[in-house]
Amino acid sequence: MxxxxxxxxxxxxxxxxxxxxxxxxxxxxxxxxxxxxxxxxxxxxxxxxxxxxxxxxxxxxxxxxxxxxxxxxxxxxxxxxxxxxxxxxxxxxxxxxxxxxxxxxxxxxxxxxxxxxxxxxxxxxxxxxxxxxxxxxxxxxxxxxxxxxxxxxxxxxxxxxxxxxxxxxxxxxxxxxxxxxxxxxxxxxxxxxRRPRPNAVGAVVFVAGLGALVLGAVQGPEWGWASAGVLLLLAAGLALLVAFSVLQSRSADPLLDLTLVRNRRFLALCMVPVVTTFGFVTLLTYLPTYLVGAGGFSAQRAGTVLLLMTGPVLLAPPLAGGLVNRGVPARLLITVSLALFAVGNLWLTVIGPSTPVATFAGPLLLVGLGAGLSFGVGDGLAMSLVEPGRAGMATGFLNTMRVGSEAIVIAVFGAVLVSLIGTRVDSPELAAEVAAGDLSGGVSHVLADGYTHALHLALYGTAAVCAVGAVLIGLALAPARGRATPPAAPQPYESAASGTPAPRPASGASNAANATSGKAR
CATH class of the missing domain: 1.20.1250.20 (MFS general substrate transporter like domains)
Known part of the structure; x- marks a missing residue:
C-alpha cells in the first residue's frame, strides 16, 4: 500500500x-x-x-x-x-x-x-x-x-x-x-x-561490511581468491554484516528493519535482481569481449549486435505493466522472466567464433525480453508490500541487493571464466589476456576454441542458477494456502510541507487501490 x-x-x-x-x-x-x-x-x-x-x-x-x-x-x-x-x-x-x-x-x-x-x-x-x-x-x-x-x-x-x-x-x-x-x-x-533517530553506528558498520565484501570480490581475480588479503576482506565483510544484523535487531531506530527481510514475498522480490545479474548483466558485460576477441567483430559491430538483447529491455516494461493492470499476476510475469534467462543462456551455447549472428539472435532476444518483463514490475510489486513510512528503506535494500550482486557476481563470473580458459591454455596470464579479448598470445583459433569452451560452461552454470531461482522465487511469491494474504494496513502519510498526517482516502478509493494491489499479487 x-x-x-x-x-x-x-x-x-x-x-x-x-x-x-x-x-x-x-x-x-x-x-x-x-x-x-x-x-x-x-x-x-x-x-x-x-x-x-x-x-x-x-x-x-x-x-x-x-x-x-x-x-x-x-x-x-x-x-x-x-x-x-x-x-x-x-x-x-x-x-x-x-x-x-x-x-x-x-x-x-x-x-x-x-x-x-x-x-x-x-x-x-x-x-x-x-x-x-x-x-x-x-x-x-x-x-x-x-x-x-x-x-x-x-x-x-x-x-x-x-x-x-x-x-x-x-x-x-x-x-x-x-x-x-x-x-x-x-x-x-x-x-x-515518525522521524527515526540517526543510526550512525549501524551506517558505519554496514558500509564497512558491504564495502569489504565487494572489495574482496573485485580484488579476487587480481590478488588470487586464496590470497590472505582477499580472504581477510571477505571474512571481515561477512563478520561486519552479521554484526550489523545483530545491532539492527536491538535498535529502536534501525537502519534496516529486519521485519522487511523476514517478509517472505518482499525478500523473494529482492532476489529477482540477483538472478537478473546472473542471467542478463553478466552477458551484457562479457559477451561484447567474446564477440570482439573470439568472433573478430569490431567494437562498433559488437555494440550493434548487443542491441538484440538491450532493445527488448526498453520495450517490454510498459507491456508488462499493462498486463499487470489488466489482471495478469505479477508473480507469473516475474517467474516467466527468470525462466527466460535460463532458456536464453542455455540456448546461447550455440555461439562460436564463426557463428552467424542470426544463429544466436534468438537467445539474445529471449534474455532481453526476460529482463524487460521483470524490470519495474518486480520493484513496483515489492513497494506494494511496504507501508509509505519505510519506502526509502525498502528501495535502499532492494537496490543494495541489485548493485551489490552486480559487483560481486560480475567479478566472480570473470574469475570463473579465466579459470575455465586456463584449463585449455598454457598459463594463467594468457588465460586472463584471452578473457579480456586479446588472442594475440598464441594460435588464434586454438585460443578462440578455448574461450568458447569456457563461455559455454559458464553459460550452463548461469542457466542452472536462473532455473533454480525461477522456481524458488515463484514458490516464495505464492500466497499462503488456505487463506488470502491481507493487504498491509495503510500508514498515515506526513507531508514535509504541513507536518501533519494526510486524511485517509474514502473507502471506495481505498477498496479500488486494494483491488489493483491484489492483481499485482
Missing part, C-alpha cells in the same frame, strides 16, 4: 525528473566502460588502476544505497534525491577534469555515493506519489529508463569519445542530472510519519 501526498505536486514532472536521473546512473556504468581505452592512453594507466574507474563507482554505489534509503525516510526523499543528484553531478564534473588516474578514481567514488542517493530516494518518491495502476505504470517506466541508460550508454559514449574525447562522456552524465534537477521544484517532499 501507499499514500498520496497532500502537498501540491506535478506527478508527470515528478516522473520525468526521476526517470531522467535514473537513466543517467546506469549510463555512467555502461558508458564509462567504453571510455576506458581512451582514459588509459591519456592518463598513462593500465591494469588494476584503470579498472578502478569502474570499481570505485560500483563499490560506493552498492555500499551507500541502504544508508541513503533510510536517510530519505528520515530527512525527506526529495532532499536526499537532490543531494544525491548534486553529488553525482559534482563527481562527474570532477571526473571530466581529472588530470591523473588516482583523482579520476576518487571522482568516480564520489559519483557512486551520489548515484546511491538518486536510486534509493527516486524509487521511494514514485512509491509515495503514485498508487494502484498508476504506480504499476510508473515503475514500468522506471524499468525502461534503467534499460535505456544501459543500452544507449555505450553508443553515446562511443560517439563522444570518438569526437570529443573521453572527458565529454562524464560531462554528459553531469548535464543530464542537472537537467533533471531543474524540475525538482515540482516534486513533493515526503518523509516517514
Amino acid at each position: 501507499t499514500a498520496v501526498p497532500t502537498v501540491r505536486s506535478r506527478p508527470a514532472i515528478t516522473l520525468a525528473v526521476v526517470l531522467l536521473a535514473f537513466a543517467s546512473v546506469p549510463m555512467s556504468i555502461s558508458g564509462a566502460a567504453v571510455a576506458l581505452p581512451g582514459i588509459g592512453d591519456d592518463l598513462h594507466a593500465a591494469g588494476a588502476p584503470l579498472q578502478w574507474v569502474m570499481n570505485a563507482y560500483n563499490l560506493t554505489f552498492a555500499s551507500f544505497m541502504l544508508v541513503a534509503g533510510s536517510a530519505a525516510d528520515r530527512v525527506g526523499r526529495r532532499r536526499i534525491f537532490v543531494t544525491g543528484a548534486a553529488v553525482f553531478a559534482v563527481g562527474s564534473i570532477a571526473a571530466a577534469l581529472s588530470t591523473g588516474i588516482e583523482l579520476l578514481g576518487l571522482a568516480r567514488a564520489l559519483s557512486g555515493i551520489g548515484a546511491a542517493g538518486v536510486f534509493a530516494s527516486g524509487g521511494a518518491i514514485l512509491a509515495t506519489t503514485f498508487d494502484g495502476a498508476q504506480r504499476t505504470r510508473a515503475f514500468a517506466a522506471l524499468g525502461s529508463a534503467a534499460g535505456l541508460g544501459l543500452a544507449v550508454g555505450p553508443t553515446l559514449s562511443g560517439w563522444l569519445v570518438g569526437g570529443m574525447g573521453w572527458r565529454a562522456t562524464f560531462g554528459m552524465h553531469a548535464v543530464l542530472v542537472l537537467v533533471a534537477l531543474a524540475g525538482v521544484g515540482f516534486v513533493a517532499e515526503s518523509r516517514a510519519p
